[in-house]
Amino acid sequence: MLEVAGLVKAYPGGDQVLRGVSLTVKATEVVFVIGPSGAGKSTLIRCINRLVEPDAGSVRLDGVEITRLTGAELRRARRHMAMIFQEFNLVERLTVMENVLSGRLGYVGLWQAWRRRFPPEDVELAFETLKRVGLSGFENKRADELSGGQRQRVGIARALVQRPKILLVDEPTSSLDPKTSEAVMALITRLAAEEQIPALINIHDVPLARQFAQRILGLNQGVFVFEGTPEDLTPAVLDLIYAGAGEELTSALGALSVSDTGV
Amino acid sequence: MMRMSRPTVVTEWRRPSAFPARWMGPALGLGLAAFVLWNLLSLQVDPARVSRGLGRAWIVFGRAFPPDWSRWELLVEGVIESLQMAALSTALGVLIATPVAVMAARNFSPLGVYAVGRGIISLGRTFHEIIVAILFVKAVGFGPFAGMLTLTWGSIGFFGKLLAEQIENIDRGQVEAIRATGAGPGAVLVFGVLPQVLPRFVGLTIYQWDIHLRQSAIIGIVGAGGIGTTLYNSFARYDYDFSLAILLVIVAIVLLGEAVSAAARRRIQ
Amino acid sequence: MRAWRRFSPLQTALRLLARLGAAVVLLWALRGMDIRWEFVSDSPAQMGDLLGRMFPPDWAFAGEVVDPLVQTINIATVGTILAVLLSIPVAFLAARNTTFNRATYALGRLVMSVSRSVDSLIWALIFIIVVGPGSLAGALAVGVRSIGFVSKLFAEGIEEIDRGQVEAIVATGAGRFKVLLYGIVPQIRPVFAGVCIYRWDINIRESTVLGIVGAGGIGFVLNTAILGLEWSRVGLILLVILGVVVVSEALSAYFRKRVA
Numbered sequence: 001m002l003e004v005a006g007l008v009k010a011y012p013g014g015d016q017v018l019r020g021v022s023l024t025v026k027a028t029e030v031v032f033v034i035g036p037s038g039a040g041k042s043t044l045i046r047c048i049n050r051l052v053e054p055d056a057g058s059v060r061l062d063g064v065e066i067t068r069l070t071g072a073e074l075r076r077a078r079r080h081m082a083m084i085f086q087e088f089n090l091v092e093r094l095t096v097m098e099n100v101l102s103g104r105l106g107y108v109g110l111w112q113a114w115r116r117r118f119p120p121e122d123v124e125l126a127f128e129t130l131k132r133v134g135l136s137g138f139e140n141k142r143a144d145e146l147s148g149g150q151r152q153r154v155g156i157a158r159a160l161v162q163r164p165k166i167l168l169v170d171e172p173t174s175s176l177d178p179k180t181s182e183a184v185m186a187l188i189t190r191l192a193a194e195e196q197i198p199a200l201i202n203i204h205d206v207p208l209a210r211q212f213a214q215r216i217l218g219l220n221q222g223v224f225v226f227e228g229t230p231e232d233l234t235p236a237v238l239d240l241i242y243a244g245a246g247e248e249l250t251s252a253l254g255a256l257s258v259s260d261t262g263v
Numbered sequence: 264m265m266r267m268s269r270p271t272v273v274t275e276w277r278r279p280s281a282f283p284a285r286w287m288g289p290a291l292g293l294g295l296a297a298f299v300l301w302n303l304l305s306l307q308v309d310p311a312r313v314s315r316g317l318g319r320a321w322i323v324f325g326r327a328f329p330p331d332w333s334r335w336e337l338l339v340e341g342v343i344e345s346l347q348m349a350a351l352s353t354a355l356g357v358l359i360a361t362p363v364a365v366m367a368a369r370n371f372s373p374l375g376v377y378a379v380g381r382g383i384i385s386l387g388r389t390f391h392e393i394i395v396a397i398l399f400v401k402a403v404g405f406g407p408f409a410g411m412l413t414l415t416w417g418s419i420g421f422f423g424k425l426l427a428e429q430i431e432n433i434d435r436g437q438v439e440a441i442r443a444t445g446a447g448p449g450a451v452l453v454f455g456v457l458p459q460v461l462p463r464f465v466g467l468t469i470y471q472w473d474i475h476l477r478q479s480a481i482i483g484i485v486g487a488g489g490i491g492t493t494l495y496n497s498f499a500r501y502d503y504d505f506s507l508a509i510l511l512v513i514v515a516i517v518l519l520g521e522a523v524s525a526a527a528r529r530r531i532q
Numbered sequence: 533m534r535a536w537r538r539f540s541p542l543q544t545a546l547r548l549l550a551r552l553g554a555a556v557v558l559l560w561a562l563r564g565m566d567i568r569w570e571f572v573s574d575s576p577a578q579m580g581d582l583l584g585r586m587f588p589p590d591w592a593f594a595g596e597v598v599d600p601l602v603q604t605i606n607i608a609t610v611g612t613i614l615a616v617l618l619s620i621p622v623a624f625l626a627a628r629n630t631t632f633n634r635a636t637y638a639l640g641r642l643v644m645s646v647s648r649s650v651d652s653l654i655w656a657l658i659f660i661i662v663v664g665p666g667s668l669a670g671a672l673a674v675g676v677r678s679i680g681f682v683s684k685l686f687a688e689g690i691e692e693i694d695r696g697q698v699e700a701i702v703a704t705g706a707g708r709f710k711v712l713l714y715g716i717v718p719q720i721r722p723v724f725a726g727v728c729i730y731r732w733d734i735n736i737r738e739s740t741v742l743g744i745v746g747a748g749g750i751g752f753v754l755n756t757a758i759l760g761l762e763w764s765r766v767g768l769i770l771l772v773i774l775g776v777v778v779v780s781e782a783l784s785a786y787f788r789k790r791v792a
């Protein structure tokens with residue numbers, strides 16, 4: 001179970017991006033976070049696994065306080081929180097197999113990592129996982145030879161072989177076309193259910209969230225303004241969540257129409 | 264309601280200046296023109312001597328044709344020495360320059376270490392290789408060893424700088440993904456950084472070898488071995504036909520080295 | 533359980549072989565260095581001694597360095613101007629979109645290659661034969677040597693001209709000269725200006741050593757001091773060179789950022 005309480009973050013020289021965010025993801029639950037661009041969705045996920053340092057608040061995974069960990073302890077905690085990225089973030093020049101096995105890096109020594117000598121169980125797990133994401137036979141292809149959808153499936157496999165206690169997923173589909181997006185989202189939610197791993201998923205695409213979510217959170221300017229089921233997402237609620245979105249664009253359009261009328 | 268978007272009406276437009284103040288552009292142009300004029304005037308060209316020289320040059324070039332290949336053994340010896348100097352100094356230079364480059368990459372090193380790394384690189388870059396060669400010749404005597412050390416020294420600045428830039432340019436996302444798996448710093452280097460840097464590293468090494476081969480042709484002028492020594496001796500003895508042969512060989516080697524290096528780098532990329 | 537290997541046995545063997553080959557080449561090269569160890573073992577002491585004699589530098593000598601220093605800057609600047617003037621026609625010949633035919637393209641490329649593959653010191657040796665020792669030989673050497681570099685980058689700039697932008701200006705009904713002024717010049721000017729400044733900076737550094745072979749500038753004084761074993765003067769001259777190189781690099785970086 002993931003418990004986040006009172007999370008606050010401001011990037012150096014900027015306003016607060018997270019202004020006291022709290023949420024809970026229970027044992028096998030899949031939670032979606034929606035919100036406009038810049039709301040702080042990515043920052044939230046990155047604060048949970050401490051790729052970004054939160055300024056205040058607490059993050060607990062199965063009772064362990066993550067925010068106070070350092071060095072090796074933090075790395076051990078990260079093994080249990082697998083992350084899936086918007087831009088896939090595969091190591092492009094490594095093979096598919098190496099990318100998947102990199103999910104086990106927390107468990108092998110440096111020399112083994114250097115020699116690519118992973119324990120046989122890990123290799124077997126990697127083969128098995130590649131099959132589950134539909135990429136059997138792709139082991140020795142280089143990551144930069146794959147299509148976007150294939151890359152994201154490798155990213156999913158890398159996350160799964162970590163045998164995580166939670167999946168942290170940051171807009172997994174916004175670099176993909178609509179059909180592939182749906183397939184990838186279906187894959188993530190299915191695998192999470194099969195493995196009984198909870199997941200926290202950021203997403204832009206409201207219809208996709210509706211389709212796959214059990215519970216949806218709406219983030220706007222660093223605070224949650226909504227929590228509910230897909231059915232609760234009425235147009236009024238969406239207006240609330242996306243309030244202020246694209247303001248610059250709207251005002252630019254406004255200026256345009258003004259000059260059009262000849263003033 | 265319509266919003267007023269333009270409180271004042273601008274009727275005049277001038278191209279914005281690239282400088283903090285508008286007068287600085289023209290001032291710089293004037294200054295530059297004066298600078299160039301001054302340079303031209305102070306070059307102190309003596310027309311009489313130039314015309315005498317041109318006459319003599321005709322004779323000299325006549326003597327240089329046809330190139331003299333009879334002493335090809337000397338030539339081959341010089342070329343081999345150059346090749347050896349280039350190979351060894353590249354290997355050694357890359358070995359020394361790599362840790363310096365890691366130090367001088369801002370995304371890897373804390374500020375203090377970074378400053379030291381940059382300092383070492385600047386030190387390696389300021390002095391022309393010929394000056395470094397003179398000093399090394401004084402330290403270890405005439406010959407290719409001094410030349411090899413000179414080229415190695417040059418690597419620290421050249422290779423170090425370019426590699427540091429490459430390390431600074433790697434994709435952070437890939438590194439972050441590896442960090443997110445809970446890998447330690449060593450494993451992050453091996454899986455996240457090395458695969459990104461390695462092809463560029465190999466490419467730079469080949470490029471460095473190419474540059475060293477070129478440089479090995481000139482540091483011989485001050486006695487640091489290689490084909491340059493052969494060339495300088497021939498000039499000193501007025502053997503201009505042999506000089507021409509050597510020059511042709513140098514041009515050929517440099518072009519060949521460049522072609523090999525370009526082809527190899529293209530294959531890696 | 534399935535096993536997985538990054539490399540097949542054949543690949544592993546080949547990699548090993550390649551490493552072995554590299555080692556052999558390096559050992560062969562090391563033998564060619566005919567290192568005299570008695571010199572080498574002595575060299576740290578020698579170096580230390582040398583540095584000890586260079587510092588403190590002979591400040592009294594500073595007055596006599598000014599003139600050669602000015603000459604060095606003259607050589608670099610005149611050489612750069614020469615190179616730029618000669619490079620413009622070469623670049624147009626060596627750019628695919630502006631050259632006349634295959635032969636002119638090849639000619640442009642040939643000039644480029646020959647200029648670049650002979651170092652300025654060697655060009656200086658050649659020009660000394662032609663015009664005698666002194667700054668003129670230096671400026672000519674720097675100029676001829678720079679043609680390759682400058683025209684190569686000019687040609688790249690010309691090849692990267694975006695046809696679309698030119699067409700857009702043509703479409704406004706502008707005449708030939710205006711198209712040149714508004715469609716082409718803005719596209720190549722930053723490249724040209726940047727290259728000129730950059731090469732000037734490189735040439736300053738090269739001009740500091742031309743005097744060693746007699747082509748004028750501060751290198752001449754340096755050589756004299758070294759031959760005369762006047763190390764405190766050498767120290768001073770090296771400091772001056774360091775200063776000039778650093779200043780010209782900073783200037784070049786500043787102005788290149790401005791024109792970009």
Ligand SMILES: Nc1ncnc2c1ncn2[C@@H]1O[C@H](COP(=O)(O)OP(=O)(O)OP(=O)(O)O)[C@@H](O)[C@H]1O
Nearest residue numbers: 011012014017035036037038039040041042043044
């Ligand atoms: N590394 C950083 N340094 C400084 N500011 C940052 C950094 N990363 C994000 N920000 C700022 O923090 C705010 C929130 O960014 P974040 O990426 O969390 O938003 P998001 O909700 O994920 O947006 P999107 O949907 O566009 O991905 C933005 O205003 C952004 O400019």
Ligand SMILES: [Mg+2]
Nearest residue numbers: 041042043171
């Ligand atoms: Mg985001």
